[in-house]
Amino acid sequence: MNTFTLGLVVILYMLLIAYLGYIGYRRTKTTKDYLLAGRDSHPFIMAMSYGATFISTSAIVGFGGMAGKFGMGLIWLVFLNIFIGIFIAFVFFGRITRRVGLNLDAHTFPEFLGNRFQSKSIQIISGLIIFIAMPLYAAVVLIGGARFIESIFQIDFTLALIFFTLIMSAYVIAGGLKGVMYTDAAQGTIMFVCLLFLLIFSYFKLGGFSAAHQALTNMANLVPADLAAQGHLGWTAFPKINSAWWWILVTNIILGVGIGVLAQPQLVVRFMTVRSSRELNRAVMTGGIFIFVSTGFVYTVGALTNVWFYETSGKLALDAVGGNVDKIIPEFINQVMPAWFIYLFMIALLSAGMSTLSSQFHTMGSAIGRDVIEKIFPKTGLNTMMIARLGIVFGVLISLLIGYKLPMGIIARGTAIFFGICAATFLPAYIASLYWKRVTRSAVLWSIISGMVTSAFALGFLHKSESLPLGICKALFGKDFLIDKFPWMIIDPLILALPVSVLVLIVVTFVTRPPEKEFLDKCFK
Amino acid sequence: MIGIPDPAIWIGYVLAILSVIACIVYSVKNWNKSDDPAPDAPEREINWEKEEDKINEML
Numbered sequence: 146m147n148t149f150t151l152g153l154v155v156i157l158y159m160l161l162i163a164y165l166g167y168i169g170y171r172r173t174k175t176t177k178d179y180l181l182a183g184r185d186s187h188p189f190i191m192a193m194s195y196g197a198t199f200i201s202t203s204a205i206v207g208f209g210g211m212a213g214k215f216g217m218g219l220i221w222l223v224f225l226n227i228f229i230g231i232f233i234a235f236v237f238f239g240r241i242t243r244r245v246g247l248n249l250d251a252h253t254f255p256e257f258l259g260n261r262f263q264s265k266s267i268q269i270i271s272g273l274i275i276f277i278a279m280p281l282y283a284a285v286v287l288i289g290g291a292r293f294i295e296s297i298f299q300i301d302f303t304l305a306l307i308f309f310t311l312i313m314s315a316y317v318i319a320g321g322l323k324g325v326m327y328t329d330a331a332q333g334t335i336m337f338v339c340l341l342f343l344l345i346f347s348y349f350k351l352g353g354f355s356a357a358h359q360a361l362t363n364m365a366n367l368v369p370a371d372l373a374a375q376g377h378l379g380w381t382a383f384p385k386i387n388s389a390w391w392w393i394l395v396t397n398i399i400l401g402v403g404i405g406v407l408a409q410p411q412l413v414v415r416f417m418t419v420r421s422s423r424e425l426n427r428a429v430m431t432g433g434i435f436i437f438v439s440t441g442f443v444y445t446v447g448a449l450t451n452v453w454f455y456e457t458s459g460k461l462a463l464d465a466v467g468g469n470v471d472k473i474i475p476e477f478i479n480q481v482m483p484a485w486f487i488y489l490f491m492i493a494l495l496s497a498g499m500s501t502l503s504s505q506f507h508t509m510g511s512a513i514g515r516d517v518i519e520k521i522f523p524k525t526g527l528n529t530m531m532i533a534r535l536g537i538v539f540g541v542l543i544s545l546l547i548g549y550k551l552p553m554g555i556i557a558r559g560t561a562i563f564f565g566i567c568a569a570t571f572l573p574a575y576i577a578s579l580y581w582k583r584v585t586r587s588a589v590l591w592s593i594i595s596g597m598v599t600s601a602f603a604l605g606f607l608h609k610s611e612s613l614p615l616g617i618c619k620a621l622f623g624k625d626f627l628i629d630k631f632p633w634m635i636i637d638p639l640i641l642a643l644p645v646s647v648l649v650l651i652v653v654t655f656v657t658r659p660p661e662k663e664f665l666d667k668c669f670k
Numbered sequence: 671m672i673g674i675p676d677p678a679i680w681i682g683y684v685l686a687i688l689s690v691i692a693c694i695v696y697s698v699k700n701w702n703k704s705d706d707p708a709p710d711a712p713e714r715e716i717n718w719e720k721e722e723d724k725i726n727e728m729l
Binding site (some may be wrong): 164217228231232236240354355356357359360361381383423426428429433434437560635637 | 683
């Protein structure tokens with residue numbers, strides 16, 4: 146790969162992003178523009194922004210590589226991403242969220258919950274949870290992007306990190322959600338085109354659709370002994386039931402990520418960026434196709450890389466890249482794809498990271514600015530836009546610090562931790578806010594708190610992937626996790642925390658006074 | 671089926687494809703439908719905007 150050409154392509158791409166960020170800035174006049182893109186987004190822009198925010202670089206490179214290691218079982222995540230993450234989310238959550246959000250003048254997800262239950266505490270606590278948990282998720286993407294720039298320009302990592310952060314912050318702070326969504330749409334389009342080409346060209350190189358699958362099926366006897374012991378039955382087979390990989394695939398990946406998407410604040414807020422439910426109806430199609438191509442295609446190619454590496458080097462994909470799952474997709478692209486595509490794919494990866502990160506910065510900023518500071522100190526003398534901008538600067542600095550200082554073991558878990566916490570704390574409250582009129586303010590508040598506390602407990606003391614690098618359990622109890630009986634240490638914290646927050650929501654609702662009918666009529670009119 | 675013998679995998683593919691089709695069909699069927707009484711000129715939007723400008727000015 147020619148570094149000069151790639152550098153040039155990246156600079157051209159950055160200019161495009163800067164231009165779109167500038168348009169966002171020019172069109173941002175009010176708080177509504179800054180926090181909700183003026184509530185008049187085009188359905189295509191809304192859907193692409195939703196999809197590109199949802200799909201980060203780690204979803205492409207990380208999960209794609211995971212498919213190279215474990216096979217096509219990840220297709221179930223694709224199914225849930227489309228069916229729950231798009232269809233259910235838009236049709237059953239999006240339309241009603243938009244309407245209630247407009248009726249209650251909500252500009253952010255915490256404000257939506259706070260106004261829906263007439264509670265400042267709910268808004269402030271939700272804002273704080275987002276502001277505390279999200280920098281970890283943002284740090285994952287930030288570090289990934291900086292590493293990428295480090296390798297392209299052959300510059301020092303710290304310099305790459307500062308450079309990347311400055312570019313991202315500039316258009317998010319200046320352009321608000323309009324800047325974020327315009328750039329997201331462009332970035333999503335680049336990702337879509339690249340991944341479409343990747344799948345078609347891969348099948349072409351591997352001898353066609355069925356032939357490629359058959360070749361992969363025939364490799365089942367080559368599964369390494371250590372993976373077979375974890376339940377790996379071949380790359381075109383689902384893992385053995387009750388095996389370690391089965392539990393990880395089903396609870397952590399399929400349920401954790403697949404269901405967690407419904408209560409992501411940076412995605413929920415997008416439902417409130419359109420003028421009417423007609424736009425949401427139109428956006429469903431774009432969203433569904435985008436997610437299918439951006440996840441389904443790359444996971445399929447990820448598994449099929451084994452055929453290519455085995456036929457050309459006699460090695461499995463994982464062995465061919467020295468055991469690093471994250472290198473499977475990039476290495477395959479380097480070896481198989483035409484040179485021009487390699488440049489384009491690098492831009493697609495940068496796009497995937499930037500589109501996710503820009504929304505994270507915006508959500509963190511609005512959470513601390515609009516939902517926490519403005520609610521606690523209403524007389525700061527600054528308007529919402531200025532407070533949100535300062536909030537973004539603050540959020541970016543914390544993400545930067547986390548990315549720079551925390552051990553990689555924790556940062557690598559950032560996405561799963563954030564998805565899990567969001568689902569356990571916000572999902573029951575969010576669903577109830579839309580569909581259960583009897584639910585009360587206290588029930589929602591305690592459901593959020595109990596979901597958060599249970600998640601934190603499971604992350605710190607039960608789930609091996611986090612409790613081990615965190616080391617709190619070891620320090621207090623002398624062991625890495627409290628229950629060492631299989632499969633407790635690998636079951637996703639969400640599986641424990643979600644039932645707790647659901648139960649608390651139901652029980653507290655029935656022991657507290659129902660909300661007033663007049664207020665509910667105002668919410669749902 | 672298409673070189674993938676395990677039903678747990680190809681059923682996943684079939685469901686993913688059916689979900690995409692459901693998204694497309696839903697959009698096409700509801701292309702011009704809206705829950706809102708008047709999506710193109712909602713009065714409350716205009717009132718709200720005026721009120722927001724007023725608040726911003728006050729701040």
